[in-house]
Amino acid sequence: MTGAGSPLSLRSRLRSLRPAAFGADSAGERLERIRRSPNFVDGVFQNPVGARTRPSGASGLEFAKIYFQKEARARRSPIGTIPVHPTTLADLAAPPVSGLRLTWMGHSSVLAEIDGRRVLFDPVWGERCSPFAFAGPKRLHPVPVPLASLGPVDVVVISHDHYDHLDLPTIRSLASTDTVFAVPLGVGAHLERWGVPASRLRELDWNESTEVAGIRLTATPARHFCGRGLRNQQHTLWASWAVAGPEHRIYHSGDTGYFPGFRDIGAEHGPFDATMIQIGAYSEYWPDIHMTPAEGMRAHLDLQGGRPSGVMLPIHWGTFNLAPHPWAEPGEGTVTAATEAGAGIALPRPGQPFEPTGDEVPDAPWWRSVAAVPAEGWPAVTARSAVGAPAPKVGAGDATGTGGDSGKTEETAESTSSA
Numbered sequence: 001m002t003g004a005g006s007p008l009s010l011r012s013r014l015r016s017l018r019p020a021a022f023g024a025d026s027a028g029e030r031l032e033r034i035r036r037s038p039n040f041v042d043g044v045f046q047n048p049v050g051a052r053t054r055p056s057g058a059s060g061l062e063f064a065k066i067y068f069q070k071e072a073r074a075r076r077s078p079i080g081t082i083p084v085h086p087t088t089l090a091d092l093a094a095p096p097v098s099g100l101r102l103t104w105m106g107h108s109s110v111l112a113e114i115d116g117r118r119v120l121f122d123p124v125w126g127e128r129c130s131p132f133a134f135a136g137p138k139r140l141h142p143v144p145v146p147l148a149s150l151g152p153v154d155v156v157v158i159s160h161d162h163y164d165h166l167d168l169p170t171i172r173s174l175a176s177t178d179t180v181f182a183v184p185l186g187v188g189a190h191l192e193r194w195g196v197p198a199s200r201l202r203e204l205d206w207n208e209s210t211e212v213a214g215i216r217l218t219a220t221p222a223r224h225f226c227g228r229g230l231r232n233q234q235h236t237l238w239a240s241w242a243v244a245g246p247e248h249r250i251y252h253s254g255d256t257g258y259f260p261g262f263r264d265i266g267a268e269h270g271p272f273d274a275t276m277i278q279i280g281a282y283s284e285y286w287p288d289i290h291m292t293p294a295e296g297m298r299a300h301l302d303l304q305g306g307r308p309s310g311v312m313l314p315i316h317w318g319t320f321n322l323a324p325h326p327w328a329e330p331g332e333g334t335v336t337a338a339t340e341a342g343a344g345i346a347l348p349r350p351g352q353p354f355e356p357t358g359d360e361v362p363d364a365p366w367w368r369s370v371a372a373v374p375a376e377g378w379p380a381v382t383a384r385s386a387v388g389a390p391a392p393k394v395g396a397g398d399a400t401g402t403g404g405d406s407g408k409t410e411e412t413a414e415s416t417s418s419a
Helices: 007-016 028-036 057-067 070-075 088-092 168-175 188-193 261-269 293-303 329-341 366-370
Strands: 100-106 109-114 117-121 155-157 180-184 201-204 209-212 215-220 240-244 249-252 274-278 311-315
Touching: 057 070, 088 100, 100 274, 100 311, 109 249, 117 215, 155 215, 168 188, 180 188, 180 209, 180 215, 188 201, 201 209, 201 215, 215 261, 240 261, 249 261, 261 293, 274 293, 293 311, 293 329, 311 329
Parallel strands: 117 155, 155 180, 180 201, 249 274, 274 311
Antiparallel strands: 100 109, 109 117, 209 215, 215 240, 240 249
């Protein structure tokens, strides 16, 4: 039955009314491939270990009370203007001396220049990580460079389909270029609806690899979930990514809770010159799907075979308010974790390029100039300058804890639906 009043026709009409930002459902051969995946069981993609994806029942009500409390909202914002690196494009004009350079654009967006190729991870240039232009978490700082000025990109890598990692306006802009898109299984349906030709998609299940312009990209497991529309069918996969060039190796975690599989990823694809690790938007209300800074450092060490080698770049923080923790806490927690582990970390301002294997890796806690000073004061030293040493506390008068604009930034954490 396919007449005007049939269920099939109604379903088609309702689908046509769905906002473009919701993306598209998989169908045809893509859906058949999803069903054949060893990671697709009982009609949904499964995590490597079990995971609770969001608060429920009484815990959900408790979270809502905390999240929208006035004092808590104030702690989730900087008290001044976030310092964005002013000369990003000029700095990127010359190739990296070492052959590897990372530029954190904010949140999880990173431009990686690796062995003569350019890889753009989770690019989000939109003003809000939301399906709507008028609501949802809004940027706390501008993107360091216009997307159109960034220059050619060999491959765009997407970790999963949440709004703070897969941004409709950004993808539509990149669709008009010649770049290739490497995405987890099922995510290609969204991109095709937004104008990306199927010929430029490399859609991978966990532990599958593709080669683009001489670099190898492998979708590796992660502990998270997916979904963009009103219904979350778990029909798109989430992934972390290992990228290997002729001389260098890097890793991008996407969003993930901690799980023992990091050791296996490191053994198979590492060690890495640099890891980009999610350390923000964590909460006791969803402990299985986002890592704390301490867990992020543990993941970095696992990826490096248990040794504090390479450089860890903390990502997924500072740009959007997606959780109840204080705005500066992920940065401070990363410094503490690195100090305790004796590990190297990079602390660039948004848009500040650096070479992980070079001599000058940014390590100053830049956020302190625009963050409220905690009651106990800031630690007096950074992780790199006193690895393993206990850090004395200092107050607002110390040079490491002051500076910047004291004007209040607008509170913009309006939703956590796609953290």
